Amino acid sequence: MTKRAFELPVLHEPHRADGAVDHAKAAARFTADEARTDWHDGALWWVRAKRDLAAASLDEWEALRELASSIKEHTLSRLDEYLVEFEAAATRNGVTVHWARDADEHNRIVHGILAERGATRLVKSKSMLTEECGLNPYLQARGIEVIDTDLGERIVQLRGEAPSHIVLPAIHLKKEEVGDTFHDHLGTPAGLADPTALTQAAREHLRAKFLAADAALTGVNFAIAETGGLVVCTNEGNADLGMALAPVHVASLGIEKLIPRASDLGVFLRLLTRSATGQPVTVYSSHVHRPRAGQALHVVLVDNGRSTQLAREGFWRSLKCIRCGACMNTCPIYRRSGGHSYGSTVPGPIGSVLTPGLDLERYASLPFASTLCGSCTAVCPVKIDLDAQLYRWRQLVTAAGHASTGKAIAMRGAGLVLARPWLVRALGAAARGAMRVVPRRVMRVAAGAWGRARDLPPAPPQSFRAWYRANRSDRS
Amino acid sequence: MTTARDAILAAVRAARPAATPLPDVRAAAAAFVHPDGDVSHRFAEVARAGGAHVVEGARVDVARLVREAYPDAARIVSMLRDVAGTAPMPADPHTLADTELFVCEGVLGVAENGAIWLPQSRLGERAALWLATHVAVVLHRASIVPHMHAAYEAIDVSVEPFGAFVAGPSKTADIEQSLVVGAHGPKGLTVVLVSD
Numbered sequence: 001m002t003k004r005a006f007e008l009p010v011l012h013e014p015h016r017a018d019g020a021v022d023h024a025k026a027a028a029r030f031t032a033d034e035a036r037t038d039w040h041d042g043a044l045w046w047v048r049a050k051r052d053l054a055a056a057s058l059d060e061w062e063a064l065r066e067l068a069s070s071i072k073e074h075t076l077s078r079l080d081e082y083l084v085e086f087e088a089a090a091t092r093n094g095v096t097v098h099w100a101r102d103a104d105e106h107n108r109i110v111h112g113i114l115a116e117r118g119a120t121r122l123v124k125s126k127s128m129l130t131e132e133c134g135l136n137p138y139l140q141a142r143g144i145e146v147i148d149t150d151l152g153e154r155i156v157q158l159r160g161e162a163p164s165h166i167v168l169p170a171i172h173l174k175k176e177e178v179g180d181t182f183h184d185h186l187g188t189p190a191g192l193a194d195p196t197a198l199t200q201a202a203r204e205h206l207r208a209k210f211l212a213a214d215a216a217l218t219g220v221n222f223a224i225a226e227t228g229g230l231v232v233c234t235n236e237g238n239a240d241l242g243m244a245l246a247p248v249h250v251a252s253l254g255i256e257k258l259i260p261r262a263s264d265l266g267v268f269l270r271l272l273t274r275s276a277t278g279q280p281v282t283v284y285s286s287h288v289h290r291p292r293a294g295q296a297l298h299v300v301l302v303d304n305g306r307s308t309q310l311a312r313e314g315f316w317r318s319l320k321c322i323r324c325g326a327c328m329n330t331c332p333i334y335r336r337s338g339g340h341s342y343g344s345t346v347p348g349p350i351g352s353v354l355t356p357g358l359d360l361e362r363y364a365s366l367p368f369a370s371t372l373c374g375s376c377t378a379v380c381p382v383k384i385d386l387d388a389q390l391y392r393w394r395q396l397v398t399a400a401g402h403a404s405t406g407k408a409i410a411m412r413g414a415g416l417v418l419a420r421p422w423l424v425r426a427l428g429a430a431a432r433g434a435m436r437v438v439p440r441r442v443m444r445v446a447a448g449a450w451g452r453a454r455d456l457p458p459a460p461p462q463s464f465r466a467w468y469r470a471n472r473s474d475r476s
Numbered sequence: 477m478t479t480a481r482d483a484i485l486a487a488v489r490a491a492r493p494a495a496t497p498l499p500d501v502r503a504a505a506a507a508f509v510h511p512d513g514d515v516s517h518r519f520a521e522v523a524r525a526g527g528a529h530v531v532e533g534a535r536v537d538v539a540r541l542v543r544e545a546y547p548d549a550a551r552i553v554s555m556l557r558d559v560a561g562t563a564p565m566p567a568d569p570h571t572l573a574d575t576e577l578f579v580c581e582g583v584l585g586v587a588e589n590g591a592i593w594l595p596q597s598r599l600g601e602r603a604a605l606w607l608a609t610h611v612a613v614v615l616h617r618a619s620i621v622p623h624m625h626a627a628y629e630a631i632d633v634s635v636e637p638f639g640a641f642v643a644g645p646s647k648t649a650d651i652e653q654s655l656v657v658g659a660h661g662p663k664g665l666t667v668v669l670v671s672d
Contacts, residue, residue, distance in 0.1 A: 152650035237661030280589035290637035311491035
């Protein structure tokens with residue numbers, strides 16, 4: 001089947017008006033604090049280790065990954081049919097279904113639902129989609145109080161930051177920083193940094209918000225086409241408190257979240273939390289099919305670039321993602337650069353595959369925020385070929401002329417040299433000679449960015465070619 | 477003017493990758509090999525690891541088992557005929573906020589993850605499950621299935637407006653990965669595992 005050539009992205013993230021993201025520069029700011037970098041790295045690796053234990057506890061783990069991948073690929077291959085099936089079933093259930101082509105349309109629809117009912121106090125549970133759409137500032141500018149209720153999200157909201165991880169939004173913060181934030185905003189005693197006491201303070205603060213809310217907004221983990229149902233997974237129970245109390249429930253749903261059948265949930269719920277945190281399942285896996293008596297239930301189906309990504313041969317499989325965050329926890333770059341260095345709603349390997357599709361020039365540096373080690377692909381519960389997609393984006397970024405000047409010159413130079421064996425030999429001999437006589441600090445400068453944090457190895461006495469001729473040529 | 481719905485559906489239709497088959501999950505799951513041993517024992521072990529208290533006894537003693545687990549609870553809302561509550565299920569869920577103990581009965585338990593299926597009809601106002609300080613869930617041993625595939629075979633999630641798999645008390649690890657029980661919902665959850 002022939003696939004259209006790469007189309008230049010046309011979508012905008014309206015709340016991001018600043019310039020291009022420079023991941024390497026942002027990462028350098030993060031790693032300037034070496035102790036914090038090590039701590040961040042260790043915290044995420046610990047989560048990765050828990051994921052490994054949980055995965056190893058199931059003999060059928062690989063079979064489940066294969067099933068999950070196949071179900072998602074099948075669903076995406078007839079997504080229009082499943083969307084129509086979902087809409088029909090949900091409508092029969094008494095749910096109002098809306099469609100939004102992009103972030104602006106999504107925000108307008110949500111605001112319209114709230115405005116119609118005069119709702120001004122909204123409690124939200126974790127929804128990366130509404131982060132992507134910039135919903136919070138949109139609603140706040142229209143006089144609506146928006147409270148993120150997931151503890152990690154509330155912490156970053158109070159600090160005026162974005163989540164740095166899709167499952168662990170405040171993983172970049174130390175408890176003392178959370179304590180300072182709560183002291184400023186919630187009136188906890190100065191210096192209080194005990195996680196239990198801070199969580200208790202947030203519980204009381206947010207309980208009042210839940211009880212006073214006149215609307216609740218949730219994300220959706222899975223939407224069931226055959227039944228029109230929504231599945232929302234949390235450990236804290238914040239999504240449930242919102243849905244169970246407020247007179248209006250709005251669910252923001254990316255179109256790629258559909259699955260065909262309820263029985264498919266057996267596969268996905270077994271994989272999701274084991275991959276995310278190493279738990280066998282989230283504390284609450286809630287299935288919503290109909291509004292409560294007297295409640296209005298709205299679903300907003302959002303495209304915002306997903307159909308464009310679906311059309312991209314080589315990238316559409318990124319839409320299989322179930323947002324577990326395992327690729328972030330395992331990524332050596334993410335762990336040592338922090339989620340904010342990506343400058344995109346979804347950071348880490350999956351973010352670096354999804355986000356360039358929204359604005360290639362702005363996010364040109366993200367596909368390079370990887371060693372292409374493939375660890376992300378190895379842990380992905382839906383078997384997305386993340387490292388291969390990162391590599392493909394690099395080709396497109398460079399072809400579009402968005403690679404940094406230094407990288408472009410270096411690549412062109414490497415291409416010239418590597419195409420000429422005599423030049424490789426000559427430069428190799430020159431480099432070996434230079435490494436023996438030129439001071440090490442000078443050679444490190446010559447090694448460029450690579451040499452900044454590394455020592456060059458001692459120069460070998462001969463080239464590999466010469467060594468091979470002397471030792472192996474008789475055997476070839 | 478095309479509607480957003482039509483535009484999205486047209487874009488998705490134009491973008492569809494080559495068709496692939498939908499796998500037969502039931503057949504695949506039937507081939508999985510599961511650990512030997514009593515599923516209710518495994519359920520209890522996993523539920524405890526997830527932060528739940530598990531007490532065991534006979535169905536006829538359920539009122540006593542609940543009382544022993546929460547001897548000090550003064551404001552109790554109960555969905556069980558044989559466990560007395562101190563207040564009825566209210567019409568407005570907001571008034572459940574001062575509930576100290578909510579008692580309900582699960583439909584089935586899942587051994588692999590310690591989760592219990594609680595549909596709307598077992599909850600009354602579902603807010604009780606999150607507003608109460610403590611929750612006691614009665615579960616019959618015979619209702620425990622080995623894994624989630626069996627759970628979805630046994631229930632139809634679409635017949636009730638709402639249903640949840642609940643595995644332990646609410647918790648969070650959002651501050652420096654320190655596990656704290658009692659995030660927004662209950663601070664404690666007791667499973668009363670009963671047999672006839």
